[in-house]
Amino acid sequence: xxxxxxxxxxxxxxxxxxxxxxxxxxxxxxxxxxxxxxxxxxxxxxxxxxxxxxxxxxxxxxxxxxxxxxxxxxxxxxxxxxxxxxxxxxxxxxxxxxxxxxxxxxxxxxxxxxxxxxxxxxxxxxxxxxxxxxxxxxxxxxxxxxxxxxxxxxxxxxxxxxxxxxxxxxxxxxxxxxxxxxxxxxxxxxxxxxxxxxxxxxxxxxxxxxxxxxxxxxxxxxxxxxxxxxxxxxxxxxxxxxxxxxxxxxxxxxxxxxxxxxxxxxxxxxxxxxxxxxxxxxxxxxxxxxxxxxxxxxxxxxxxxxxxxxxxxxxxxxxxxxxxxxxxxxxxxxxxxxxxxxxxxxxxxxxxxxxxxxxxxxxxxxxxxxxxxxxxxxxxxxxxxxxxxxxxxxxxxxxxxxxxxxxxxxxxxxxxxxxxxxxxxxxxxxxxxxxxxxxxxxxxxxxxxxxxxxxxxxxxxx
Numbered sequence: 330x331x332x333x334x335x336x337x338x339x340x341x342x343x344x345x346x347x348x349x350x351x352x353x354x355x356x357x358x359x360x361x362x363x364x365x366x367x368x369x370x371x372x373x374x375x376x377x378x379x380x381x382x383x384x385x386x387x388x389x390x391x392x393x394x395x396x397x398x399x400x401x402x403x404x405x406x407x408x409x410x411x412x413x414x415x416x417x418x419x420x421x422x423x424x425x426x427x428x429x430x431x432x433x434x435x436x437x438x439x440x441x442x443x444x445x446x447x448x449x450x451x452x453x454x455x456x457x458x459x460x461x462x463x464x465x466x467x468x469x470x471x472x473x474x475x476x477x478x479x480x481x482x483x484x485x486x487x488x489x490x491x492x493x494x495x496x497x498x499x500x501x502x503x504x505x506x507x508x509x510x511x512x513x514x515x516x517x518x519x520x521x522x523x524x525x526x527x528x529x530x531x532x533x534x535x536x537x538x539x540x541x542x543x544x545x546x547x548x549x550x551x552x553x554x555x556x557x558x559x560x561x562x563x564x565x566x567x568x569x570x571x572x573x574x575x576x577x578x579x580x581x582x583x584x585x586x587x588x589x590x591x592x593x594x595x596x597x598x599x600x601x602x603x604x605x606x607x608x609x610x611x612x613x614x615x616x617x618x619x620x621x622x623x624x625x626x627x628x629x630x631x632x633x634x635x636x637x638x639x640x641x642x643x644x645x646x647x648x649x650x651x652x653x654x655x656x657x658x659x660x661x662x663x664x665x666x667x668x669x670x671x672x673x674x675x676x677x678x679x680x681x682x683x684x685x686x687x688x689x690x691x692x693x694x695x696x697x698x699x700x701x702x703x704x705x706x707x708x709x710x711x712x713x714x715x716x717x718x719x720x721x722x723x724x725x726x727x728x729x730x731x732x733x734x735x736x737x738x739x740x741x742x743x744x745x746x747x748x749x750x751x752x753x754x755x756x757x758x759x760x761x762x763x764x765x766x767x768x769x770x771x772x773x774x775x776x777x778x779x780x781x782x783x784x785x786x787x788x789x790x791x
Contacts, residue, residue, distance in 0.1 A: 342515045350507050358500045369490050374450045376404050377466035377478045384410070385470045394421050405480045409463065413440060415473030427459045443467035443475050453482060528557055595627035640695060640764050651689050651771055658684040658693065658790065662715060665697045673705045681717040686790055692768040693790070699761035700725045700786055710783050721790045731780040740778060741766040
């Protein structure tokens with residue numbers, strides 16, 4: 330609604346709490362005030378009743394009321410005494426300032442109560458006979474006569490019947506203390522609520538949230554802090570997942586572009602050779618053999634490239650897509666070495682304990698096959714060593730020429746080549762070491778490389 334003033338949450342809570350507190354304290358004050366006034370009224374009534382009883386007792390013993398009143402000091406100055414017979418007629422009244430009362434007093438409330446219960450009183454009733462306000466206390470004698478004493482409402486009597494003002498001040502002080510406590514408490518609560526509200530608004534708008542505002546040190550503040558921290562943690566995880574997904578998409582695009590580029594060369598070579606064979610059947614047998622050999626070499630390179638791409642793609646899909654089982658790592662290494670030894674004159678030595686790990690056989694084979702093939706193709710050395718300890722820490726090294734130091738940080742990148750012409754000539758795809766790095770990571774390890782009389786690869790498979 331336009332123009333409507335909307336109170337803050339803190340103001341609404343504080344107003345509600347203070348209203349309830351003030352209402353409760355007000356009820357207590359009214360109740361206590363009434364009780365104290367009733368108590369003082371009862372004290373005054375008892376004092377007047379005792380005075381009435383003494384006079385009635387002396388009248389029964391034969392004394393005259395005038396002489397008795399003169400000899401008996403009244404508890405309150407200016408006390409008016411009236412003696413009423415059983416029919417309600419006044420037979421004595423010590424007030425000489427007004428005419429003697431002739432009206433029947435049976436209907437007076439204090440008289441009616443005294444006739445029924447033996448005693449009665451009336452608080453602050455106006456007397457038409459002398460235009461004064463009195464406190465009446467009536468006592469009944471055994472013969473039905475009633476003696477009524479009337480205390481005029483003087484200033485001292487009013488002060489006596491009033492409740493003690495210290496109660497009012499005490500309750501006022503308590504109210505102020507409760508109000509301050511209520512303000513502090515509701516402020517803490519509202520601080521948590523308002524910050525949660527700001528947090529919700531930022532979260533709804535997708536703004537970045539920082540945990541830079543301190544919550545009050547209480548249960549609500551602790552819960553609010555947990556909510557904010559949990560959201561920030563989930564938001565970071567979500568942003569990291571988005572970043573990883575974007576990186577994955579970028580890498581896939583890059584891989585696609587690189588694949589397209591890498592496939593062009595062998596496919597073009599195969600097409601050129603096939604076109605020559607098709608268009609020139611008169612070529613010498615030696616030339617045909619050379620072209621067929623070239624076709625075969627490029628087909629092999631194409632096959633290796635597709636195989637490596639398949640492996641890379643499988644690993645990019647995530648560890649959950651890779652099936653693992655308990656495999657004998659020693660047997661995998663010796664099988665790979667036996668196959669690679671047939672195609673090289675380099676000496677391959679193995680010093681590996683009989684390790685059993687939970688892993689993927691094909692990826693584990695690719696780790697050692699690619700490292701050995703990399704040494705055979707590019708190291709120019711004479712020996713390859715594979716060493717491991719019982720904890721699964723591996724070192725694969727060669728005694729070749731190594732590579733330039735500035736190239737070391739890049740050799741695990743996809744399609745990275747130090748000498749592109751030489752790499753293609755040896756049939757390399759540029760994906761071997763990238764496959765090694767990812768395969769090691771999927772088995773809980775991390776691979777590093779260093780130059781020391783050749784390349785040294787160190788990694789762990791757990």
